[in-house]
Amino acid sequence: MRLPSTPPELRVKSSIPHVEPDFKAARRTFETLDTLTHRRRQLTYQPGNGSERITAVEKWGADLYGDPCAGCGFNWSLTPEEAIRIVTGLPARYRELLDGYTGHERHPELAWNPAAYISHVVDNLRHWAEGLAGARLSEATDILGYDPDLLAQARHYNDIAPAAALWSLERAVSAWSASVTAALRHGVVLRHDARGPQRAQDVARNNAHDGYHHAWDIERILDFAGPAIFSPGAS
Numbered sequence: 001m002r003l004p005s006t007p008p009e010l011r012v013k014s015s016i017p018h019v020e021p022d023f024k025a026a027r028r029t030f031e032t033l034d035t036l037t038h039r040r041r042q043l044t045y046q047p048g049n050g051s052e053r054i055t056a057v058e059k060w061g062a063d064l065y066g067d068p069c070a071g072c073g074f075n076w077s078l079t080p081e082e083a084i085r086i087v088t089g090l091p092a093r094y095r096e097l098l099d100g101y102t103g104h105e106r107h108p109e110l111a112w113n114p115a116a117y118i119s120h121v122v123d124n125l126r127h128w129a130e131g132l133a134g135a136r137l138s139e140a141t142d143i144l145g146y147d148p149d150l151l152a153q154a155r156h157y158n159d160i161a162p163a164a165a166l167w168s169l170e171r172a173v174s175a176w177s178a179s180v181t182a183a184l185r186h187g188v189v190l191r192h193d194a195r196g197p198q199r200a201q202d203v204a205r206n207n208a209h210d211g212y213h214h215a216w217d218i219e220r221i222l223d224f225a226g227p228a229i230f231s232p233g234a235s
């Protein structure tokens, strides 16, 4: 049964001008985005196992910083156990560095203060501990990178109380250590969107370098600030 059509006199003329959608332009945009994404990730499909393999295109680790690191001197050939020892020692190391300082000192060449660097290390450890846990507990091996500067902006790193940042660090280190130890035991391999396959031992070394490198950044800031003038224990 056909519905009666609306009589011409009752039809409402739209005040919105009709514009033909430009599908070609839209397709060009999507093709550009797709090309950029493809170039960034360089996904290559390996015949045989039926799954794509991600080829690393983002420089990281020793390729990015040098071996040893040109800045902090970190030696990348350390064992995963040594990497864990470095990370578990970070809270004491940072606490020692900040002794006598406010933690809000600045260096003209660095955007972050010591408290901000500690907060970055906290979030980085949590990010990777969570990624390794996801792979081990639910086989969710894909992990995406994040923009540390955007996270710093969102969390107002430079305004976080140093004592609070250290409090968070102790907890993040504890969770990270448990997650990395379990991931090493299970042979977890993450698939990073820009760095390619990341074994648990690669994550351990990379995260240890992050903490070690930022201790060096904090030292640079405090060297620039001069001798310690504040000591909570001083009378």
Ligand SMILES: [Zn+2]
Residues within 6 Å of the ligand: 065, 069, 070, 071, 072, 073, 074, 209, 212, 213
């Ligand atoms: Zn370094």
